[in-house]
Amino acid sequence: MATFRFKDIRLEYVPGNEILTNASLQVENGNITLLEGDNGVGKTSLLKLLGGLIPDKSGNGSIENFQKNNPRKFYYFPEDMLFPDFTVLEYLWLTDTETTIRFGSQYYQFQRVVESLLTEFRIEASPFTIIRELSTGNRTLLKFASLMLDAYHVLLLDEPTSHLDEEKLTVIVSKTTEYIKRNASYCIISTHDSRLMSHNSIAKNAKRYRIDNKVIKKVGNESH
Amino acid sequence: MKVTKLRPEEITTVLLAVLSVVLLRLSGIGFDYIPHLLLNDSYLIFLTLGTVFILSVSEIDISTFGIVSLSVLGALYINYELGSNDNLYTLIGLIISFSVILSLLNAFLVIRLNWDSILATIATLSLFSGLTLIIYNMTYLHSRPNAEHTGMIRPYEIPADLERLLEYNFLSIEINVFLIALIMILVSVFINRTKLGLKLMAVGQSSLSASYCSINVAAIKLTSFILAGLMYGVGGILYISDFDTTNPGYLAGDIVIPIMCAVLSGADINGGRLPIIFTIAGVVTYSSLTNIVNVLIPGNNADAYSAFFGSFLIVYLFVRYKTSQRR
Numbered sequence: 001m002a003t004f005r006f007k008d009i010r011l012e013y014v015p016g017n018e019i020l021t022n023a024s025l026q027v028e029n030g031n032i033t034l035l036e037g038d039n040g041v042g043k044t045s046l047l048k049l050l051g052g053l054i055p056d057k058s059g060n061g062s063i064e065n066f067q068k069n070n071p072r073k074f075y076y077f078p079e080d081m082l083f084p085d086f087t088v089l090e091y092l093w094l095t096d097t098e099t100t101i102r103f104g105s106q107y108y109q110f111q112r113v114v115e116s117l118l119t120e121f122r123i124e125a126s127p128f129t130i131i132r133e134l135s136t137g138n139r140t141l142l143k144f145a146s147l148m149l150d151a152y153h154v155l156l157l158d159e160p161t162s163h164l165d166e167e168k169l170t171v172i173v174s175k176t177t178e179y180i181k182r183n184a185s186y187c188i189i190s191t192h193d194s195r196l197m198s199h200n201s202i203a204k205n206a207k208r209y210r211i212d213n214k215v216i217k218k219v220g221n222e223s224h
Numbered sequence: 225m226k227v228t229k230l231r232p233e234e235i236t237t238v239l240l241a242v243l244s245v246v247l248l249r250l251s252g253i254g255f256d257y258i259p260h261l262l263l264n265d266s267y268l269i270f271l272t273l274g275t276v277f278i279l280s281v282s283e284i285d286i287s288t289f290g291i292v293s294l295s296v297l298g299a300l301y302i303n304y305e306l307g308s309n310d311n312l313y314t315l316i317g318l319i320i321s322f323s324v325i326l327s328l329l330n331a332f333l334v335i336r337l338n339w340d341s342i343l344a345t346i347a348t349l350s351l352f353s354g355l356t357l358i359i360y361n362m363t364y365l366h367s368r369p370n371a372e373h374t375g376m377i378r379p380y381e382i383p384a385d386l387e388r389l390l391e392y393n394f395l396s397i398e399i400n401v402f403l404i405a406l407i408m409i410l411v412s413v414f415i416n417r418t419k420l421g422l423k424l425m426a427v428g429q430s431s432l433s434a435s436y437c438s439i440n441v442a443a444i445k446l447t448s449f450i451l452a453g454l455m456y457g458v459g460g461i462l463y464i465s466d467f468d469t470t471n472p473g474y475l476a477g478d479i480v481i482p483i484m485c486a487v488l489s490g491a492d493i494n495g496g497r498l499p500i501i502f503t504i505a506g507v508v509t510y511s512s513l514t515n516i517v518n519v520l521i522p523g524n525n526a527d528a529y530s531a532f533f534g535s536f537l538i539v540y541l542f543v544r545y546k547t548s549q550r551r
Binding site for chain 2: 090095101
């Protein structure tokens with residue numbers, strides 16, 4: 001199991017108004033890192049910073065190094081509405097890096113892959129259901145089903161369980177845990193969903209951090 | 225075998241095409257006129273395809289098909305000056321390349337400099353129309369003396385082998401109709417069965433979601449501009465094939481028509497699906513409506529056409545917006 005330490009993280013919404021100052025965060029591949037904190041403390045922005053979606057102004061190069069060594073990233077953000085006009089099959093094909101052209105038997109093989117993913121993730125849809133017709137919970141599950149079609153180095157998940165019932169939450173947790181162990185991926189989840197924090201496997205194994213007063217603190221431990 | 229069912233906008237497109245053909249028949253024009261209708265407006269199929277490509281990524285590039293007539297004009301000029309009009313293939317290559325290069329300029333303004341596409345397209349349309357006037361000593365090609373005196377039926381000669389091929393009939397239908405159908409099938413397969421086609425539609429639906437899927441949004445938009453330029457180039461060649469003169473105003477004056485055909489084909493002005501095959505239905509609807517208007521309003525009344533099609537487009541888009549909201 002490898003670890004990576006982000007040093008001197010600086011984050012600001014507007015110049016001069018820092019929301020994180022000289023913060024540090026240690027992540028471990030194959031294990032979930034949980035970011036907790038109240039609304040507006042900067043959890044989502046931190047995820048975007050680590051994922052390269054907003055520029056790093058700290059200048060120390062630790063985020064850049066992480067990006068360079070882990071180029072394949074999987075994002076989950078609530079504002080990502082997927083593609084409402086696509087069918088389930090089209091969306092999964094878009095995220096599947098293996099298949100560039102679909103003809104004949106290749107098409108039917110992929111259709112079977114999609115069907116098995118839908119069953120595995122308990123998504124109530126067919127490969128030809130249009131995404132706009134799916135419930136928010138099923139869209140979240142579909143996003144996670146697409147995870148299985150590639151080997152990502154990093155998973156950055158922002159409040160992934162907000163719209164899920166207990167059963168679907170368990171599916172997501174077990175699939176994600178299994179996936180990051182198999183692929184030795186880093187996984188950082190921001191949340192304030194108490195059901196997720198107290199979930200068996202998360203409570204037992206995840207590294208938990210809390211953003212508070214512009215620093216990142218390890219939960220139940222000393223400041224980082 | 226289970227396939228994707230037709231979407232409401234696709235069903236509407238087909239129904240409208242059927243309805244307009246029935247209305248056309250009621251206005252006294254025979255069904256056997258339909259293939260000719262398509263052939264007469266084959267240039268429009270390509271201009272519509274180009275517009276569909278651009279609309280798919282939520283952009284607009286009306287100046288490119290205005291520019292197409294400029295590129296045709298430029299190619300013609302070269303042809304006249306060189307004193308040769310027998311090399312059709314060079315001319316075709318020249319026009320298409322010119323069209324693609326000019327659409328790249330619009331792509332640069334929109335993607336790189338973040339200009340609003342409608343602003344970019346109007347600015348370049350004016351720029352190139354003005355430049356053409358300057359290049360041709362403040363006179364358009366149609367007023368150049370040699371345009372009237374060369375005795376050419378077309379601005380270029382069609383090689384004998386190609387002419388023979390185009391005269392071929394199958395089941396009393398001209399081969400051109402089959403050629404158009406073949407091109408549509410090939411483009412449709414490219415869009416619906418390749419990752420690039422899927423990415424074009426993805427960027428149009430949500431560029432944010434596309435970037436979360438690690439799609440290079442700028443590269444995909446650039447591709448759509450190039451594809452549009454390519455289609456506009458082919459459309460320009462077909463458009464000009466029946467005239468012995470042209471000027472940049474010819475196509476620029478009809479900018480709403482390919483947009484209307486694209487919308488009638490089921491394309492969303494906010495980006496998304498690429499209704500390639502349905503483009504034929506959209507053009508058939510438009511052509512039938514044109515003929516019906518022609519019967520109802522005798523004489524070549526361009527203002528009446530503009531008023532009819534402008535209001536039709538607005539009403540049609542409004543109705544579609546309302547029905548999609550209800551869904």
